[in-house]
Amino acid sequence: MTALKRSLTKRWKILTDRDFRNFRKLVRKFNSEQGRGTPIRFSGVNLQSVVFDLGGYEGEWTAQMRDKYDCHVHVFE
Numbered sequence: 001m002t003a004l005k006r007s008l009t010k011r012w013k014i015l016t017d018r019d020f021r022n023f024r025k026l027v028r029k030f031n032s033e034q035g036r037g038t039p040i041r042f043s044g045v046n047l048q049s050v051v052f053d054l055g056g057y058e059g060e061w062t063a064q065m066r067d068k069y070d071c072h073v074h075v076f077e
Contacts, residue, residue: 045069052076
């Protein structure tokens with residue numbers, strides 16, 4: 001799919017699909033509250049916790065989790 005086609009398809013969905021618009025609002029709200037990407041603020045994660053990073057491409061999120069919680073992390077690409 002070309003970039004132009006993707007852009008036009010997205011704009012069409014925004015104009016015609018109420019569920020899509022509502023979903024976009026939720027995503028924007030989440031990003032504004034948590035920051036972009038997966039948040040690293042978790043209650044209940046501690047030294048004994050085991051965390052799985054599924055899709056840990058470069059390991060940045062994993063490193064942040066280790067630094068913040070000193071937990072056991074398993075990374076899968």
